[in-house]
Amino acid sequence: MVKKMSFVCEIVPSSLLTPLRRNIAQKLSKKGWKQIEIGELLGVSQPVISSYLGSSPINPTSITSNPMFEGLVTKIITKVTQEKITKIELMEEICSVCQNFRTAGPICEVHRRTAEIDFLSNCSICFPSESSRRIFDDKLSITKELYEAAVRLVTSGERFAQLIPEVGCQFVCTTESPEEIEGIAGFPGRIIKVKDKGQFISYPEFGQGGTLTQILQYFKKQSSQFNSLISIRRTDMILEIISSKKEVLLTVEADKDWIQTLQAFTTQQIQEIEIIADAGGMGFEPLIYLFGKTPSDVVDFLLKKF
Secondary structure (H helix, E strand, O other): OOOOOOOHHHHHHHHHHHHHHHHHHHHHHHOOOOHHHHHHHHOOOHHHHHHHHHOOOOOOOOOOOOHHHHHHHHHHHHHHHOOOOOHHHHHHHHHHHHHHHHOOOHHHHHHHHHOOOOOOOOOOOOOOOHHHHHHHHHHHHHHHHHHHHHHHHHOOOHHHHOOOOOOOEOEEEEOOOOOOHHHEEEOOOOEEEEOOEEEEOOOOEEOOOOHHHHHHHHHHHOOOOOOEEEEEEOOHHHHHHHHOOOOEEEOOOOOOOHHHHHOOOOHHHHHHOOEEEEOOEOOEOOEEEEEEOOHHHHHHHHHHHO
């Protein structure tokens, strides 16, 4: 008989999130909060809050009786009532405790007890290895740096808006040695121009970037020093402004196969290229691809030049 496979994530809502919301709702209600206000804070509807407040006391579990759980409830209530916590910070507090509970903690214990699986004593499903944690931390750092750099660009107003192509601007960043495109982060939907200002509609995600992802990945395989790449408009004036003392790869027409083009260059030549200027053509907008060691370096350079 095949045993049921139950993921640890499946028990988090019922064992941690629902009891947590119920505890917070009951305590905020006693402090005079309205049900709709509590629902907006906790991300659930007013009827759900009503059910929390009308439910009978539940028996303590290994999770709800844990001092860390009780401390989390107290901390959230204190910060919420003093208006000293944002929704992002609220999620960070909860997710931090969840991670602790899943690392040889009460959620781990519940999973072992309820799942029909013969777990090893040294089970590490939630955090498989140190290398996987490093990859997670690296990706988190990259998306954060890319986002903060993009914010600097779009808040510069017309200074950056004049550089955004009609097709939108893509801005990507990678780890030191990406093996797949999933190792490169970019902006879904690109950075677009709205009323002479840059705007992006989503946080950076890995596996985004299209052409820029292919180019940057190829450069990294040739041991390029650059970890970030941005696409901007190509005009003679813009190219002249940014190309001083930089090695530029020029095309005479729109390039439809960058990998084939780049394979014609030696590793040393690739390592020296700092700007790619694509001429564009019928149906293809002229673009400039500007490399940088980090997203911040790219932004510093552009804001200094324009």
